[in-house]
Amino acid sequence: MSEADDAPAITRDDDSVTRRSFLGVLLGFGTVVMGAALSVPLIRFALHPLLTKTTEIGWSDIGKTDEFASLTAPAKRLIKVEQRDAWRKIISEKAVYVLPPKDGTMRILSPICPHLGCSIPWNEAKQEFICPCHVAVFAMDGTKISGPAPRSMDALDSKVEDGMLKVRYQYFRQLIPTKEPLS
Amino acid sequence: MRRWMNHPGGARWAYVFGSVLLFLFISQTITGVFLALYYVPSATSAHTTVAYIVKEVTGGSFLRSLHAYGSSAVVIVLLLHLTQTYLYGAYKGRRELLWISGCILLALMLAMAFTGYLLPWDQKAFFATTVGTNMASDVPFIGTWLKRFMRGGDEMGTLTVSRFFVAHVFVIPAVLIVFIATHVYLFRKAGAAGPPSEDPLNPKLPTQRFYPRQVVMDTIVALFMILILGLLAHFSPTELGPKANPADTQYIPRPEWYYLPIFQWLKYWRGPYAIIGIIVIPAITASLLVLVPFIDRRLERRPWRRPIAVGVFLVTLICFVLMGLMSERDDQRDPSIAKQVAKQREETEQFMREPFQPEGAASSLSAPAVSVLDPLAAAGKKVYESESCDACHGENGVGTAAGPKLTGATAQKPAEELSNLLRHPTAKMIEGEMKPVDLSDEDLKALVAYIKSLK
Numbered sequence: 143m144s145e146a147d148d149a150p151a152i153t154r155d156d157d158s159v160t161r162r163s164f165l166g167v168l169l170g171f172g173t174v175v176m177g178a179a180l181s182v183p184l185i186r187f188a189l190h191p192l193l194t195k196t197t198e199i200g201w202s203d204i205g206k207t208d209e210f211a212s213l214t215a216p217a218k219r220l221i222k223v224e225q226r227d228a229w230r231k232i233i234s235e236k237a238v239y240v241l242p243p244k245d246g247t248m249r250i251l252s253p254i255c256p257h258l259g260c261s262i263p264w265n266e267a268k269q270e271f272i273c274p275c276h277v278a279v280f281a282m283d284g285t286k287i288s289g290p291a292p293r294s295m296d297a298l299d300s301k302v303e304d305g306m307l308k309v310r311y312q313y314f315r316q317l318i319p320t321k322e323p324l325s
Numbered sequence: 326m327r328r329w330m331n332h333p334g335g336a337r338w339a340y341v342f343g344s345v346l347l348f349l350f351i352s353q354t355i356t357g358v359f360l361a362l363y364y365v366p367s368a369t370s371a372h373t374t375v376a377y378i379v380k381e382v383t384g385g386s387f388l389r390s391l392h393a394y395g396s397s398a399v400v401i402v403l404l405l406h407l408t409q410t411y412l413y414g415a416y417k418g419r420r421e422l423l424w425i426s427g428c429i430l431l432a433l434m435l436a437m438a439f440t441g442y443l444l445p446w447d448q449k450a451f452f453a454t455t456v457g458t459n460m461a462s463d464v465p466f467i468g469t470w471l472k473r474f475m476r477g478g479d480e481m482g483t484l485t486v487s488r489f490f491v492a493h494v495f496v497i498p499a500v501l502i503v504f505i506a507t508h509v510y511l512f513r514k515a516g517a518a519g520p521p522s523e524d525p526l527n528p529k530l531p532t533q534r535f536y537p538r539q540v541v542m543d544t545i546v547a548l549f550m551i552l553i554l555g556l557l558a559h560f561s562p563t564e565l566g567p568k569a570n571p572a573d574t575q576y577i578p579r580p581e582w583y584y585l586p587i588f589q590w591l592k593y594w595r596g597p598y599a600i601i602g603i604i605v606i607p608a609i610t611a612s613l614l615v616l617v618p619f620i621d622r623r624l625e626r627r628p629w630r631r632p633i634a635v636g637v638f639l640v641t642l643i644c645f646v647l648m649g650l651m652s653e654r655d656d657q658r659d660p661s662i663a664k665q666v667a668k669q670r671e672e673t674e675q676f677m678r679e680p681f682q683p684e685g686a687a688s689s690l691s692a693p694a695v696s697v698l699d700p701l702a703a704a705g706k707k708v709y710e711s712e713s714c715d716a717c718h719g720e721n722g723v724g725t726a727a728g729p730k731l732t733g734a735t736a737q738k739p740a741e742e743l744s745n746l747l748r749h750p751t752a753k754m755i756e757g758e759m760k761p762v763d764l765s766d767e768d769l770k771a772l773v774a775y776i777k778s779l780k
Contacts, residue, residue, distance in 0.1 A: 169541055176548055180555070183384035187359055190382045228363070229370070229377035231683040 191228070200224055201301070201308040204240060204250070210307065213242040216251070216264050216271075216282060223311045236311050238298060239264065239271075241283060250298045250309045251284045257291040259316050271295060292319045333519030333528035336538035339413070340517070342406035344543035345550055349399050350505065352551065353437075356392040357494070364444070366490035368483035371446035372568040373684040379565050380681040390558035396438050398554060400583045403431055411617070411638055414626030415518035418525025421618040423511040426504055428615045433501050435583075440493035442581060446486060448669070451569030452578030454489075455481055460591070463603045481571065521626045566673040572725075577665050579656070586645040589652035610641070672729075679734045685780070705775025708768045717758070722779040728757070736779040743773045 186193065202221040210217065216239040223236050239251040253261045260275035270287065271280035278289030286294040299310040315322040332340070363382055365374045378385035407427070410416060416424040443454040458481070462472040477484025517535075518525050533539075570576075580588050587607075594602025613620070621634045628635045656662050709715060709722075717728030724730025735743075746754070747762040747769060764772065 166537065166541070169544060172548055173544060176551060180551065183387050184355070184359055187382060187384040187388050188362060190385070193383060226683055229373045229381075229681075229684055231685050 199310055199312060201303075201310055202236075204238065204300075204307045204309055206305055207248065207302055207307050208305070210240050210243060210248060213240065215266065215269070216241050218253070218264065221309060221311065237261070238309055238311070239284075240307070244283075248300055248302065248307055249283070250300045250307075252296045252298050252312070252314070254296070254313065255291060256293045256296060256314065256316055256321075257289070262295070292317055293321060296321050331532035331534055332517045332539060333523050333532050334530040335533040336535075336542055337520070338542055338546075339409050340539060341543045341546040342402050342409055343512070344539075345547050346399065346402050346406060347505065347509075348543075348547040349395055349402060349550065350501070352554075353392060353395045353399065354498070356388050356395065359388055360392060361494065366444070366487045368446065368486055368569075370684060371444060371486050372565075373682075375445040375447075375565055376681055377683075379562075379677075386562045387558050390562040391554055393563040394554050394557050396441060397581070397583070398550060399434055400438065402550075403434055407431065408638075408642070412628045412635065413518065413521050414525070414621075414628070414631065414634075416618040417621070417624055417626055418515070418518065420511075420515045420518070420525070423508065423515055424618045425615055426508040426511060428611075430501065430504050430508060432611075433497055433504065437493060437497050437501070438581065438583070440489045440497065443486065443489045444493065445565055446569050447566035448569055448573065448576055448672075449566050449578065451481060451571065452576050453580050454485070456578055457580070458485075460603055463600055465600065465604065518626070521628060523626070525624055525626060564673050564677050566669070567676045570724075575665060576669065577662060579666070582649065585652045586648035589648040589655070592652075592655075675734075682733055699774065699778060701771050701774040702778040703775075704768075705771035705773065705778075708764065708772045709775055712762065712764070712772075714772075722776065728759070731776055732779045736777055740773050740777060743776055744769050747772065 202223050204219050204221055218237055219240055220235050220237055222233050224231060224233050226232075237253050239253055241249040241251060243249075253263075255262050255273045255275065255278055257273065257276055257278050260273050262271045262273045262278075262280070265272045269282060271282075271284065273279075273289065273291070276290045278291035279287040280291070280295050281287055284295030284297065296312075296314045298312060301308050313324045315324055360378065363374055363378050363385070365371060375389070378389055380386075410424075410427070439454075439457060443450045458472055458475045461475055462468040464471055473479060475485070475488065476482070477488050516528070519528055519530055523530055579585075591599075591602060617634075621631065623631075625631060656666060717725060718731050719725045719728070722731030722736070724732075729735075738746075747764075750759045750761055762769065762772070
């Protein structure tokens with residue numbers, strides 16, 4: 143209250159201090175509760191990309207199984223992988239190796255080296271996978287033979303549907319001895 | 326300095342509106358910044374990203390609704406603030422600049438509402454803004470240029486979205502903040518006017534400090550306001566309609582409720598006189614509002630002693646309300662409009678029920694290319710065209726004014742359900758002129774395969 147005012151000040155003696163401070167506390171409390179209640183949806187909204195599970199990678203077609211029945215060496219195939227990037231659907235091309243079928247089962251390898259992530263080509267002459275970066279060497283079935291790779295080449299989930307070989311493309315953590323998918 | 330914060334006559338509930346407006350502005354800013362996290366201002370992405378916010382992002386529908394209802398709340402509280410100030414004669418006694426800055430804030434807020442309305446780029450937003458920007462072309466001399474300036478060209482398109490976005494998010498808010506600061510500064514400088522019986526120049530009533538009583542009242546009303554907005558946003562979230570389709574010739578655009586009186590008013594002005602209704606009368610009304618403190622110069626503030634000033638204001642206000650109601654009544658009375666409006670509402674609800682459809686990237690395989698690869702779907706495409714399905718449902722099932730699109734939810738239905746619907750359309754489909762399909766099993770199977778290939 144300023145004394146410099148031209149007009150006298152209103153004083154409210156009828157309000158007891160306890161009642162007034164109680165209402166003040168109540169209002170302060172209400173404001174805090176309301177603010178907290180509103181910040182919850184705001185935070186959840188902002189953290190949406192971190193809190194939701196990344197969408198499952200779908201199955202990509204590789205080709206008809208008959209194509210691979212008579213394989214004698216790993217065959218490189220390009221697949222189309224459909225992914226969600228927030229509100230966008232993106233289709234990217236990835237390479238995979240289809241291995242010669244063993245006892246009628248198909249195996250698909252990711253070409254990504256478990257060491258530092260280089261793409262491994264199939265060496266036709268040596269009948270081995272040889273990583274061009276640090277010379278990790280793998281057998282035809284992807285088993286590690288020599289070099290710095292901590293594990294064998296990673297097999298991808300695959301299935302056969304109506305004669306169509308399908309694969310689920312995934313990335314795996316590098317530099318660890320176990321195969322651990324990256325979400 | 327301290328003197329400016331005193332209220333002659335003490336705190337009152339009637340004085341809360343200014344603070345509540347400031348509070349709503351802050352709330353709109355916060356929700357707006359958060360919405361911008363997921364929004365892309367382009368004709369290709371705007372609608373998809375808003376749909377993404379509404380259908381996928383956690384709390385997205387709630388925040389968007391809070392923002393949309395918040396804009397309506399701003400308009401309501403602005404009107405209450407204006408009415409209170411006017412009836413209390415609080416613009417008197419060297420408060421001209423305070424009043425004028427308030428009028429500018431009113432115009433800026435209406436501009437915020439107008440620019441924000443387009444951003445979701447759904448049918449409603451697109452057609453309402455088409456009409457809104459068309460009105461600009463009636464401005465003398467620069468009208469055509471002004472319309473092109475607002476749209477970024479002759480047609481509504483992606484440049485319109487980015488222009489409206491920049492205005493809504495950068496330009497107008499910046500000006501708003503400057504004028505809010507000016508308004509608050511001028512208010513503190515002139516001092517609160519107090520009740521209508523008070524002398525506006527030399528207050529005589531005992532004063533009370535702004536804090537705590539007035540602050541408490543302001544806070545209570547602000548909390549009540551946000552509670553209502555929160556409940557509305559939670560229980561009746563704002564809907565998003567189907568994406569803007571400029572080729573739609575049937576769509577009946579209706580503006581947001583606070584623009585309905587102006588919308589109705591414009592109906593009465595046709596032909597060469599339109600300029601009077603669209604430009605001259607609104608310009609005079611706006612000028613009168615701005616110049617009120619210069620016209621009504623007496624220091625008398627009690628409303629019952631100012632019959633002309635108060636009478637003109639109340640009559641104008643009543644006319645606004647009546648015109649809004651008449652617009653609503655006109656639509657209900659005209660059966661063709663009522664039917665189309667109901668159809669539009671149904672389309673909006675249908676769109677809200679559909680799951681989110683991500684935007685296909687440019688590198689994606691396009692749907693027609695896929696259908697060509699599958700021989701059954703390719704045969705189905707021939708059936709689709711020979712049976713003239715495309716006459717109503719459009720090329721590649723994109724939909725036309727006469728028939729709904731088949732892409733999206735329809736294409737995702739199971740094949741058995743689709744063949745059943747084609748053979749035995751539902752009552753609703755028949756009402757929309759869908760004929761039962763009479764085809765061999767083989768052709769039907771091909772047609773279903775084709776519909777399912779549509780994306």
